[in-house]
Amino acid sequence: MAVSGLLDRGVPPFPRYLLYIKGGILFLSVIVLILAAYSTSVQGDVPAEYSSGVPGYLIFLTLFTWITYGTSTAIETIAPHLYYRVVVLVVYALSVILWLTGWAWSASWASYTLSFNENYRVDNKGGSWSTFGSVMGACAGLGALTWAFTLFVFGLFCQTCLKSPGVSSVGNIELGGMQKHHQHHQHHQHHQHQQQTVYPAQQSYTTQSVYGIHPQRA
Structure with missing residues (x-):
């Protein structure tokens, strides 16, 4: 303001x-x-x-x-x-x-x-x-x-x-910018971690599909 x-x-x-x-x-x-x-x-x-x-x-x-x-x-x-x-x-x-x-x-x-x-x-x-x-x-x-x-x-x-x-307003603006940057950085890291993580079921299915191995039905 x-x-x-x-x-x-x-x-x-x-x-x-x-x-x-x-x-x-x-x-x-x-x-x-x-x-x-x-x-x-x-x-x-x-x-x-x-x-x-x-x-x-x-x-x-x-x-x-x-x-x-x-x-x-x-x-x-x-x-x-x-x-x-x-x-x-x-x-x-x-x-x-x-x-x-x-x-x-x-x-x-x-x-x-x-x-x-x-x-x-x-x-x-x-x-x-x-x-x-x-x-x-x-x-x-x-x-x-x-x-x-x-x-x-x-x-x-x-x-x-x-x-x-003044000094206080500039400090608040810089602090708010740093907080937003930190939150964005954390969200980006979390998103990359989700993309790189492969769940066991998906990994098993992917491996079996590559080698042509299909589970036998009982």
Whole structure:
């Protein structure tokens, strides 16, 4: 069954360019982390009641991304026999959902803060709503690009796994083939043995027929 390819074990034959796409995801997440950390310092200059949880969420998301794609790539290279596809499927799907939430949330706050007028500006430490909104807009753009890459990786992962059986499936197929070959070999040997065996009555009758000797009737 094709779906078993997603639930099996073993690294499918991914195209080489997938590694570069994963590297792009990690690179973009580093930039998002820097911007999120900077927006946290900017957000400290605005009233607490208007603070946003987006920077903290983006920091968490970048760490999750490093663990997800870094660990999966390391296992592919170092220990492919420990590559459980169902686990990778779940974390890749979560990555797609989390990045979609991240860039949409960032875009929402960018639109919200940039719509304020100059009366909301805070210049105590050089920070302002407009600066925070600009940083959130950059995070939204980079996050949308990262989300597109994660979606592509997820789709390619599913497609490749469905076309390539894992270690367990291949082992079961080979074992079944060996069993069928052994059974066929045993049946062939048994059939040859039956053909070569001559029963005593048939042997006696054959011998008598050759030499023209016929049993006398009583």
